[in-house]
Amino acid sequence: MSNPTEGELFFERLKDMQFPSLQPLRKTFNHASERIPDTLAEALVTCKPFEEPELSLEERDHDNRDLAFVVLEVFESLTKEEQWIYHMLVEIGLSMRFVARVLGMPKTTFARKRDELAEKIRLNLLEHEVVRKKLGL
Numbered sequence: 001m002s003n004p005t006e007g008e009l010f011f012e013r014l015k016d017m018q019f020p021s022l023q024p025l026r027k028t029f030n031h032a033s034e035r036i037p038d039t040l041a042e043a044l045v046t047c048k049p050f051e052e053p054e055l056s057l058e059e060r061d062h063d064n065r066d067l068a069f070v071v072l073e074v075f076e077s078l079t080k081e082e083q084w085i086y087h088m089l090v091e092i093g094l095s096m097r098f099v100a101r102v103l104g105m106p107k108t109t110f111a112r113k114r115d116e117l118a119e120k121i122r123l124n125l126l127e128h129e130v131v132r133k134k135l136g137l
Contacts, residue, residue, distance in 0.1 A: 064129045
């Protein structure tokens with residue numbers, strides 16, 4: 001088994017971080033028994049004395065909205081073919097070999113193309129403060 005390339009590692013990290021998909025934002029709940037406060041005011045009222053209030057849906061949506069906007073902006077800066085490749089590899093999870101076969105190119109040529117795409121996405125994402133903050137950079 002060969003060592004993973006930078007492109008493979010980048011796409012795997014995007015998957016592992018559950019980086020926002022280009023799907024509409026959804027409200028999420030931890031467990032069925034736990035209710036996430038809708039607003040900051042509700043979070044403050046429901047927290048115990050001397051405890052930090054839980055992030056409200058309003059605050060989470062605001063943070064995610066900024067991040068999703070940046071991801072969408074970077075995604076739209078890609079060519080149609082690059083968007084399709086990203087979608088197939090990251091969101092659908094198809095193998096590099098299968099996608100290369102569909103595109104009719106050798107897998108080594110496709111691997112270079114994938115790595116170039118990963119680098120392009122990485123550099124474009126890192127231009128934005130909200131992404132650097134999310135990644136802890």
